[in-house]
Amino acid sequence: MIKHFFKKLGFSQAPFAGGIQPDMRKETEHSPIEVCPLPPLLIMPIKQHIGQACSPLVAVGDHVLRGQKIAKAEGYVSVPIHAPTSGQVIKIEDYAIPHPSGMGLTSIFIEPDGLDERDETLKPIEDWQHTDVSALREQVRMCGIAGLGGAAFPTFIKLVQDQRNPIETVILNGIECEPFLTNDHRLMVEHSQKIVLGMQIIMHMVGANQVIIAIEDNKADAIECMKKAVNDDDMGLDIQVLSLPTRYPQGSEKQLIESITGKQVPMGKLPMHVGVLCQNIGTTHAIYEAVILGYPLTERVVTISGDAVPQQGNMLVRLGTSMRFIYAQRGLTDFDGLQILHGGPMMGERLRHPDIPVIKSSTGLLALSQDFFREAHPEEEPCIRCGHCSEACPISLTPNLLADHCRNEQLEKAADYHLFDCIECGACSYVCPSHIPLVHYFRFGKGQAAQVRREQGFAKDSRERSESRDSRIQREKDEKAAKRRKVRATHTPTPAEPNQGKE
C-alpha cells in the first residue's frame, strides 16, 4: 500500500520499512583522502574479520615485507592477514582490539624499517576476463579481503556462482548511511574508475549482467562521478547509478535490497537466495587492488571526525596503526573527558582508550566531547508506549516489548519476539523519547541467550562423556566377572568330583 503510494509520488523505489533521518553531520565530505604517515609501530591483531581467528606464521625477530602473509586463515570463514609495511616482528602478545569488552587478542607487533618494500609473492591477474573464476576467488581470499563496510565478512564467500541461487543483480553499496562517515563517499569521488573496474571483476566472478550502484541523494558529487565513470564500461553491462532518498539504516544489506528490488530477504537466508549480491564500495576498491595490482589488503580509508577533532578528514591508514597516532595527525592529543567511537555513532563501539589499532572493519574514528555525548545519552525513563520505536524499526519488531523481556531476562519470550532478527541499527534507541537504551538491552539479551546455549551444549557433552564412562565401567566390571567365572570353572573341581570323594 505504502509502496504503491511512493510509486505514485514518482519515487521509482519503494523504501524499506521504518528507518529514521538522523542529523547526518557529513562534515568531512569535501576533505580529500590524505595518506597517513607510517607510525613507529604497527600492531596486527590475528582476527580482523567475522569468523575464525588466524594463526601467526611469523616469529619474533623475523623480517617481513609489505603484503607478506603473517597469519594464515583457519577454517572456511576466515581470511589471512598481511604485514602492512616492511620491518621486523618485535613481539607477539595480547593487545587491546576495537571491541566493547576492552579485552585483548594475540597481536603481531611490527617495527617498520621505513623502506616499505613490497612482497612480490602474489602476482596481479591482468588478464582477469579470461581467468578461471575460482582462481580469482582464491586471489581475493589470499589478499585477505573482508567487507570494509564495518561487518568485515570474508568477501570471497559471497563471490560464488551457485547453480541453485544464481545471482541476477549486483548492488554496489555506496549508501554510507551512518552519520559522520564519508570514506566511501570520498572513494567514489576520487577513485571512481578503479571502483568501476572492481565492479567489472565482481560481475565476471558471479556471472551477472545487471548492476545497480546505489548512492544516497546527499552525495550528489559521488553520483556525478560514478555516472561519468560507468560510461567507460566496455563489458556491455546493464549499469544503473541510482540515487536513493537519505534514510538510516539504508546501507544495511537487507534493507538496501528491499529498497531497490522490493524483495525482502527472509530471516536466516542470504541475499543470494533472492538472487542479489551486495558489495561495499571500499571492498570493491580492494578487489580492484587485489586482482589488477596484486596488492593484499594492508590499508584502508578511515574517516576521522567528531566535534572534538580539530582537523576532521579522511585518511588512507595502514592497518595496525594506533588510533592515538591517527588522532594526533588530526591535531587531537588530549583525550580527557572525550568519548571515542570506533565506527559510526549509530552502530560503532565505544572505546575506553585510543591505544587500539585500526583493523579491517574500522570505517571511522570519532571523538565526541562529553557535552555532545551526554546530550545524546541522558538517563533512561519509563516507556510511555508511544510506539515510535516500532515505527522506526527497519525489520518491524516491537522494540519496547522486546526490551522488557531482555531486561527481565525472559529470554524465551524475547526469542519469540524475534530478538535474533534485530540488526542492532540503533534506530529505536534514537527515536525513543524516554531515552531507553533499547539496543543495549537487545545486546544484553543476545549475550545471555548465547551463554545459556553454550552452557546447554557443554552440559550435553558432559552428560555424554559421563554416560559413556559409566557404561565403560559397567562393561569392564562385567568382563572381569566373566573372566573370574571362567577361571573358577577351569580350576575348581567339577561337580562330579565331590561325589567321587563322598564315595
Added chain:
Amino acid sequence: MLEQLMYAIASLGGFALLAGLILAVSSKIFHIEGDPVSDKIDALLPQTQCGQCGFPGCRPYANAVASQAADVNHCVPGGERTMLAIADVMGVEPKSLDQEEAIPMVAFVREDECIGCTLCIKACPVDAIVGAPKQYHTVIADHCTGCVLCLEPCPVDCIDMIAKPELLEHWSWPLPDTTRAQTGLERRESHQHD
C-alpha cells in the same frame, strides 16, 4: 424384578470390563520409559557430576527432586538460573541457593609434580583427564566441569583449581548502567533470596 437387577449388573459389569480393557491397552500403548519430570530436570542440570548436592551425580539428584525427596536449591554450579528453572518445572516456590555461586573453575595438573598414579583419571566423572600409569597426566580444560573430585584422591596434591580463562568470543554485554535497569536487577535478586 430380578430380571431388571440382572440387566443392571450385566450392563455395569460390561462397562467396567470394557473400561478396564481400554486402560490396560492404553497403558501398554502410551507407556513412557523413565520419569518424564526427572528427565526434564536432568536436562536443566549442568551435568558437572560434582556431587555438591549430596547425590552421586546429576541424574540421581534429578530423580530425587522429581520424587520430591530433595529441594530444588541444591545445585551449586547451576546457580540461580538452574534453581529457578527447576522450581518452574516442579511448580514450587523458588528458594535461595545453598551456597553462593562461584566463578567457573577448571582443574590444572602441575605436571612436574605428577607421579602418574592415575587416581585422578579414575575419579574424573567426565573423562577429562588424560594420562597413563607413570606418565604425566593433564586436564583437558575444555572438557573439565570444575567438579573438584580429582583433588582429593591425588596423593601428591599436584592439582590446582584455576579460574576458567575468559574468552573474547564468550564475552557478553552487561545490563545498561541506567538506574532503571540496575534497580530492576536488584529487585529480582532480592525476591529470589527471600
